[in-house]
Amino acid sequence: MSTDRELDTLLAEASGVRDAELPELPAEFLAALRTGADEPASVLAARQLADDARRARGRRRPSRKVLVRAGAGVLAVAAAWTTAVVVDTQGAERSPEAIPAPPSAEPTELPIDPAGGLTLLAAGAVTFPYSVDPEPEGLTPYLTRVGGLESFGTVDPVAYRALYRSAEDLGFSFSIASRDPRIPRPGVFEASPYTAEEIDERGATSVGGRPADFVRATFDEPDCRYAPSTPTQEEEPEEVCSTAYAELFWQRDDGQWVAMYGQGDRYGDETALVEVAEAIVDRPQPVQLQFELSPENWEVSGYESLSNLSLVDRADPTSLTERISVSLQERWRGERDPEDAARGMADGNPIEQVTVHGRPAALVSVPDHCADPAEGRRMWNLWAQFADGPQFLLQAPDTLTREDVLAMAEGLSYTP
Template identity: 35%
Template structure:
């Protein structure tokens, strides 16, 4: 199990969405980022708050679910909760997420004497697109639940937003979102009539600051769109609803190598990605999260402050840029931590299971890619 390490981050200029509109998160995200988050001044989608809740989860050493709170800051939708904002999801081959492609395992990487074997993977994708894309809006993608490690309904979310406050939030549910398992997602609002979406009758809802539309698809799944700003108008939102197409698109963050047989456990706002073991769900996940750019007091070394390590932090180079590697003690997560930078300069933190060797951890980090 990964430890639930407390995170403390300042999310400035953010307006919170109410808790009753938000799903629960697994409490196992509270691992990394404490030191960097304490110093970081800019709000980032892959960092979170709630230090006291994280302490509680750390002491409990369980995978209980913590409340997720989405907040808006600039063009990003930020995650603030007693968890590190990183649910990243690719699916087992036998699980349908509406076009979500599982990582494609090809040739195993040779040279592994014991433990886990690495294999190359295909892209993690979000199954839907908007055609045409709403002008001026930038998308990020998330997937929650649907695995033994992250239980609950498999829910995929696309979030298109702009700095001006225009927003379209799309949910893809595995069935009609009614019943206790969907209560964490809250109500879409008060009923406000009906509309037509490609021949299906869609229910319209109104709530403060926005509109929502929900309808069933022929395959049994349900879609819900919420609109804000220019898309709070029901006609504008219905036009977007009619533009939804089954066209997978890559999420912005990818692993090129991963333990063979592992699948995506979740992805969060295209900035964090988890791969999990299908055969041993309690094993530490393979997780990467983008955490912004270096600044005063925030470097690759910041991630290792206040961590309990087996050996001194190793200084090395990954993707041609400075990186740091360490392994935490069993009482502080029992995992590899690698902090580095992607070529565009953004910092990333990678968590990896202790069954991997040092060289395997470095091989995986060298093949992390970012496209958004």
């Protein structure tokens, strides 16, 4: 479950979607493309995603940031395991997972098993570097690391985000990064979650002796978000709603910037946020998904503690191809059988029946649509399930052999 302000997460809902289930592209979007609009196709598509999200969400409001990003040349064909467009919205609940590749390549006789492979080593524990002490009573934390990818010719800074929420309380979230979150990056469009008329107070305060700015607002209509859920629950999560909202910004002694957002009766004002802000400490806490094995000289790129984890090649950390990711599949979204899920992403290629964690799993090799077509690169999709736990999707480049992929899958662990 994603933190504060990501439609990194709305795109996750596309995981496992079949081509036949996808709606027609909006007529106005196609018309704009055909008439040679002044704006690039990436911007048009991102704008359409934002419009669709607003229409679909109804009562869900945009965050202070509505981030629109598109990698050049990626937008036309959504990569099988990479997010081509990200619209960042407050309270979006999931981070980007697999997007089905469009049908393209001829089926192969057997799954591709490239020669060589990579050296796998024992992986260190993946941790989130911050904690809240004392821990907020009754709230469940969702921990996220984002950034480090290239967009518009620059590499997004790494940011750590935490969301604390319960079934009765929208709670609060905070993010820590090297830049002031109020200053937009190149190519970023920002929209406020509140209107000027909804602002109750805007002013200055302090956090641990450091100057801070705050805004407190009351929404005209309730803002609703999903309550905490688990990947194994059968029913769609209930919504939690509130009209009370507050945000707080300050720079720490180490130069890092912190953005904090609160909602509801408990955290919807600056006084409550300052109290929590002063309780943030530099103390690591583990995330729920862990790799036991990792390729040599690869490192963690990003994670969401209850949703996904990805690794990148240290020599090429912004590559869209040299990436390994695992994402949990939530039962309430309908995925039950690994082979059935794999068919939706097989791209016409044969599916191999394998065993992972003592349970049936499905492995398929498909074209890598993020790579140069002339290179003929492929990637692995492995659908499997933890024993007595959730189903997961492991995706990896063809620099890993079949045996590498299966070994990494066996070494995966999930702690509820």
